[in-house]
Amino acid sequence: MGGHKLETFLLNSIIPIIFLGLSAGAIYLSGYSAAYVVQEVFTRLGRNLFLVLALIIPIMAGMGLNFGMVLGAMAGQIALIMVVDWAVIGLPGLLLASIMSVPLAIVFGILAGMVLNRAKGSEMVTSFILGFFAKGVYDLTVLFGMGSIIPVDNPELVLSRGFGIRNAVSLIDTRGALDQMIMLNIEMFGQPIQIPLGTYLVIALFGLLIVWFRRTKLGQDMRAVSQSMPVAQAAGINVDRTRLLAIVISTVLGAFGQLIYLQNMGTLSTYNSHDQAAMYAIAALLVGGASVTRATLVNAVVGVLLFHILFFSAPMAGKAMLGKAEIGEYFRVFIAYGVIAAALVLHAWRRRRSESIALKAAAQNLAARQAGESA
Amino acid sequence: MTGDDMTDDPGGLFRCEGISKAFGDTRVLTDVSFSVGRGEVVALVGENGAGKSTLMNICFGMPSIIETGGYSGQLYLDGQPVRFGSPKEALEAGIGMVHQEFSLIPGFTGTENILLNREPVNRSLLESVFGGRINALDRPRMEERAGTALSKLGVTLDQQTHVSQMPVGNKQFLEIAREIDRSRTRLLVLDEPTAVLAESEASILLEAIRKLAADGLGIIFISHRLREVMELCHKVVVLRDGHKVAEMPTRETSVRQIAAFMVHRDKEEAEEQRVAKDFSAAPTALSVRHLWVDMPGERVDDVNLEIRENEIFGLAGLAGQGKLGIPAGIMGLKPAGGEVDFYGQKLPLNDPRACLAAGLAFVSEDRRGVGLLLAESIQMNIGFTAMQLQKQFLKNYFLFATVDEAALEKNALKYIDELAIKCSGPLQKAGHLSGGNQQKVCLAKAFTLAPRLMFVSEPTRGIDVGAKALVLNALRRYNQELGTTVVVTSSELEELRSVCHRIAVINEGRVAGILPASAPLEHFGLLMSGEEVEPEASAPCGEAVPAEVGA
Amino acid sequence: MNSIKNMIETAGWPRIIIGLFLLSLFMVAPLVGVKVSTSIHDTIVRFGRNGVMVLAMVPMIRSGCGLNFGLPLGIIGGILGILISVEMELVGMSGFLTALGLGVVFAAFLGWGYGILLNMVKGDEMMIATYVGFSSVAFMCMAWLLMPFKSAAMVLSYGGSGLRTTISMDDFWTDLLSCSLLDMLPDAAASFFSQLDISFLYKILPDGLVAWAVSVVQFIFLEQAMGMILFFGFMCFLVWLFFRTKVGQAMNAVGQNPDFARASGISVDKMRVLSVVLSTVLGAVGIIVYAQSYGFVQLYLAPLYMAFPAVAAVLLGGAAVGRVAIVHVLVGTFLFQGILAMTPSVINSALKGLDISEVLRLIISNGMIIYALTRRTKEVR
Structure with a gap:
């Protein structure tokens, strides 16, 4: 039994272990100073962790990795563009954007949830394509609708032709609004290090919220739905509504996450910022040892740490190793895609393995019975 | 507490009066009445298709009943007339039902499953904003x-273990505890609750049911194990072909009598076709030893059979007892183990191609699922397997061969004529045919392979009377004219008795006994109920029988 | 009334809407100053250029492996074939055929591994295919930087190692398949047609009609893309023929009903692997045809999203996740590429300064895929 437990543990944490090795190697090769690495880690943790948290609830509801989280990111961006247009800046601006993004994200989430409820069993691929579809609609709205139908007239936002939003929107006045709220300055390795405690507090708050959410009736219903939709339905749980709620929550959190990300970055790349939001968050979560059916806060934190260490040190490591920085850049893209592919394969393979184990057990059971009787 | 006439019993908890139900033109229940008193355990027995499940679906307000036009007759609960529009209404009125298939969530603990969607919560202010589901569980x-629900059952089990790690008996207890936890539950329907249990588990369950009855619950117990019925129940109600044929206290009857009621026929139909032919001298075509098959819902534990060349051999038994698993296992469609010899040659298991190549063919009971390519033409369906295995119906060119539609058509036309397949032509899609004609296409597919032995499962399920006779006659004819050995699996005992030479009754994954088709019906009924039959009643082809009789 | 309803049902709403949209684009084109003949030529060229990649969807859909989002794997195989052929400095037909031969071999090998992987993950094929495609593209990005190619046509001019992002095929075999029907006819026949006296037609038919007919005939015989179209047609014929053979029928059965196929003694896993190999090989052939017409091979992240237009096209043509015919490939490629060819020229010249075509492409192609994915559950039941 002990051997079996060890095997299960290794199987579950094989990916984090591999990435621990990869990250350590990349840091070593990149030659970055310890202080630089620590500062980057603190910054990126604040920047990315919230987006990763937004993925946990759909996984709880058995809907897999929510590639459709980009819809939330778009809601956040639309709200932010409006807020910038109204020249509400700093923390109030960020707050206003958060509040405004909620109804948008709820509407997007409901639409996405309805689509996904029609594609039970292939939620992931559908939410993935839904992300691309939404990108088309978003582009249409922002590039053609804003400034013409939707009133936006700040000349710094609008393209010279009179409508449509510029490629890059500077968030210089809102930059770091949350990070700077409580900034902890410490010294480490002889260098000053900044820790954005304000952001961390918000993340911790929502982390606790997720922990609490698991204990609610709704959380319990989601777990039931994820394991067996027919049984949950038979017990009177409204399966479709439960799944819809999971997607709505994820979309709203995605919007908040994107706002936190953007206030840290300080610029909004209008047509690209949301593109990779879901993918990098998913890759990070998986690097942390989550699977398609199980994800914890620990997975999220560990994943963001390991994935982003690798992410920022890969180009330099590539240059040091093979003389080409591009190698490192492509390597991290490969890692992001590859870890998702690996996690999906592992998930499917595990499911098949547990089926065949059950089959073997049944066969052994029958054989034993026969033997017992003939004896 | 018990009595022959319960209709006026003021203590009657639940009563059905004059229940009738038809699906389209088929009558499945005719004027059925019976009652259950408080603390009474009533057994409901009958063959497959006797109407048990329809009756229970009516009592439980299942949508399948309402969508097909409802029912006539009246249900009473506590003397009040009731009519349920949905299972929810039935539950609220106090009727609990434990279905044959488990309805549990494997990754939840016992507690979580018992209280699924009825969890007590700690209410909070958030409720008024976000609704009741935002409350934390208590x-x-x-x-x-x-714990309370389980103790009412009188069993102890670790309710904090995940269901996936529990033995099957505990799962059954959880299902029942779930119904007990509903404070309103007064009538409990148990559908074959002991079917999946080992003997020791079953006896604990029976004890628990007795305890529940002693607490005042009314219980309807559906089981094919007549011995359990005798042991547990106060009263037994026998259904046959949708009629109530008997209702009597168990102390005034016997297993033998109940079995006779279950299978009895008023007139012995098709007697003249029953062939008394002795095959004991014929060579063995198929020999099966210690076969097990993992087929969900039709598990086979340990089957031994000797099937003689050129005979028509029947496999009978109630649904879920494993008769359908035998051909599916031998043909490699379901994981199987054991030894199977075909004319002395060892047949590899789990390898459909080898079975087909050896000269076996299989007409599955699952026509639409396994038997047909619904989007393909009739002619392609009929010729497909022969094309794949025997390279028939191919037109050869220099380097490759393509489908020879003309040859396919010729072959299909032959069978359309012989089996009277009603269709617009050999190019009609198989999915557009009626059930009976689909069955004929499946048979034609098997005949095209010219097999030495063919398995036919449930050949007449869901098809009309005219097509039934045609299908059975075709089997007889191929058996006689081409000397094909045929193994027919069917839930319709009468049909087996009219077409087969010998019939094996399968019960709980084993051969309960092998009888000649001419054996009295009661003997079949007894074997299906897990009872034994005296040796002199067994088949003339003696050797295979005595060792396996009884469980 | 009923027959119209039936027609609509057989054609399907998405095709009718897109078809009408395309038709209106063709009708509006002259009004905004776009020449119809140019538009038609563009559409035909794009049709031939992309057709084989859409055809690469067919085997996998037929065997029940779903939409081939893993197309980039075949594209990688094809690109490897092209690169080696260029490195060998083969020009013209020999270069094209070498690329084709090598591409097919690489793709078959990659497809075989990919097929085995997909057998391990039955039920989740599409998502895994997408990410296997993505990660192999990213992996090859590193490989392109490191592969020891030497040809000056391909290697980055500075540094002397690593492949360029875009490699021109001009010096090798650009437009190799471009030839008109007239070019293909024997000289005698060609001269016979060119000297054909049709003046009598003007006497019995209205002049306008004859002139129109003559221009259509001229167009058909002189259209340079016909060679590529014929090649595409030949590939379609091969695939069609394959599905008429015993193995093709077996593959078909596996896709329609795996239990039926197993009961007929067919190895489901083997058929699925074979279908993946075929799809991947067709993907390789597809990118080679594409490259010879387009004139460039694009490396690095360019193949990343190439599967999506192909998937969308076949769905637009009337295929579903579990059902496809060659005609779906033809109709879908024509409609999809027609829209891509027409929207920039027509819409952008109508609405000055609005590059809306990219946005439309995103919405149409992904909307089509979502439509198919959400329809599937209904069909299965």
Whole structure:
């Protein structure tokens, strides 16, 4: 039994272990100073962790990795563009954007949830394509609708032709609004290090919220739905509504996450910022040892740490190793895609393995019975 | 508490009066009445298709009943007339039902499953904004309530273990505890609750049911194990072909009598076709030893059979007892083990191609699922397997061969004529045919392979009377004219008796006994109920029988 | 009334809407100053250029492996074939055929591994295919930087190692398949047609009609893309023929009903692997045809999203996740590429300064895929 437990543990944490090795190697090769690495880690943790948290609830509801989280990111961006247009800046601006993004994200989430409820069993691929579809609609709205139908007239936002939003929107006045709220300055390795405690507090708050959410009736219903939709339905749980709620929550959190990300970055790349939001968050979560059916806060934190260490040190490591920085850049893209592919394969393979184990057990059971009787 | 006439019993908890139900033109229930008193355990027995499940679906307000036009007759609960529009209404009125298939969530603990969607919560202010589902679960009270429900059953089990790690008996207890936890539950329907249990588990369950009855619950117990019925129930109601044929206290009857009621026929139909032919001298075509098959719902544990060349051999038994698993296992469609010899040659298991190549063919009971390519033409369906295995119906060119539609058509036309397949032509899609004609296409597919032995499962399920006779006659004809050995699996005992030479009754994954088709019906009924039949009643082809009789 | 309803049902709403949209684009084109003949030529060229990649969807859909989002794997195989052929400095037909031969071999090998992987993950094929495609593209990005190619046509001019992002095929075999029907006819026949006296037609038919007919005939015989179209047609014929053979029928059965196929003694896993190999090989052939017409091979992240237009096209043509015919490939490629060819020229010249075509492409192609994915559950039941 002990051997079996060890095997299960290794199987579950094989990916984090591999990435621990990869990250350590990349840091070593990149030659970055310890202080630089620590500062980057603190910054990126604040920047990315919230987006990763937004993925946990759909996984709880058995809907897999929510590639459709980009819809939330778009809601956040639309709200932010409006807020910038109204020249509400700093923390109030960020707050206003958060509040405004909620109804948008709820509407997007409901639409996405309805689509996904029609594609039970292939939620992931559908939410993935839904992300691309939404990108088309978003582009249409922002590039053609804003400034013409939707009133936006700040000349710094609008393209010279009179409508449509510029490629890059500077968030210089809102930059770091949350990070700077409580900034902890410490010294480490002889260098000053900044820790954005304000952001961390918000993340911790929502982390606790997720922990609490698991204990609610709704959380319990989601777990039931994820394991067996027919049984949950038979017990009177409204399966479709439960799944819809999971997607709505994820979309709203995605919007908040994107706002936190953007206030840290300080610029909004209008047509690209949301593109990779879901993918990098998913890759990070998986690097942390989550699977398609199980994800914890620990997975999220560990994943963001390991994935982003690798992410920022890969180009330099590539240059040091093979003389080409591009190698490192492509390597991290490969890692992001590859870890998702690996996690999906592992998930499917595990499911098949547990089926065949059950089959073997049944066969052994029958054989034993026969033997017992003939004896 | 018990009595022959319960209709006026003021203590009657639940009563059906004059229940009738038809699906389209088929009558499945005719004027059925019976009652259950408080603390009474009533057995409901009958063959497959006797109407048990339809009756229970009516009592439980299942949508399948309402969507097909409802029913006539009246249900009474506590003397009040009731009519349920949905299972929810039935539950609220106090009727609990434990279905044959488990309805549990494997990754949840016993407690979580017992209280699924009825969890007690700690209410909070958030409720008024976000609705009741935002309240946190009250874990201690959940454990307490689950414990109470289990103790009412009189069983102890670790309610905090995940269901996936529990033995099957505990799962059954959880299902029942779930119904008990509903404070309103007064009538409990148990559908074959002991079917999946080992003997020791079953006896604990029976004890628990007795305890529940002693607490005042009314219980309807559906089981094919007549011995359990005799042991547990106060009263037994026998259904046959949708009629109530008997209702009597168990102390005034016997297993033998109940079995006779279950299978009895008023007139012995098709007697003249029953062939008394002795095959004991014929060579063995198929020999099966210690076969097990993992087919969900039709598990086979340990089957031994000797099938003679050129005979028509029947496999009978109630649904879920494993008769359908035998051909599916031998043909490699379901994981199987054991030894199977075909004319002395060892047949590899789990390898459909080898079976087909050896000269076996299989007409599955699952026509639409396994038997047909619904989007392909009739002619392609009929010729497909022969094309794949025997390279028939191919037109050769220099380097490759393509489908020879003309040859396919010729072959299909032959069978359309012989089996009277009603269709617009050999190019009609198989999915557009009626059930009977689909069955004929499946048979034609098997005949095209010219097999030495063919398995036919449920050949007449869901098809009309005219097509039935045609299908059975075709089997007889191929058996006689081409000397094909045929193994027919069917839930219709009469049909088997009219076409087969010998019939094996399968019960709980084993051969309960082998009888000649001419054996009295009661003997079949007894074997299906897990009872034994005296040796002199067994088949003339003696050797295979005595060792396996009884469980 | 009923027959119209039936027609609509057989054609399907998405095709009718897109078809009408395309038709209106063709009708509006002259009004905004776009020449119809140019538009038609563009559409035909794009049709031939992309057709084989859409055809690469067919085997996998037929065997029940779903939409081939893993197309980039075949594209990688094809690109490897092209690169080696260029490195060998083969020009013209020999270069094209070498690329084709090598591409097919690489793709078959990659497809075989990919097929085995997909057998391990039955039920989740599409998502895994997408990410296997993505990660192999990213992996090859590193490989392109490191592969020891030497040809000056391909290697980055500075540094002397690593492949360029875009490699021109001009010096090798650009437009190799471009030839008109007239070019293909024997000289005698060609001269016979060119000297054909049709003046009598003007006497019995209205002049306008004859002139129109003559221009259509001229167009058909002189259209340079016909060679590529014929090649595409030949590939379609091969695939069609394959599905008429015993193995093709077996593959078909596996896709329609795996239990039926197993009961008929067919190895489901083997058929699925074979279908993946075929799809991947067709993907390789597809990118080679594409490259010879387009004139460039694009490396690095360019193949990343190439599967999506192909998937969308076949769905637009009337295929579903579990059902496809060659005609779906033809109709879908024509409609999809027609829209891509027409929207920039027509819409952008109508609405000055609005590059809306990219946005439309995103919405149409992904909307089509979502439509198919959400329809599937209904069909299965």
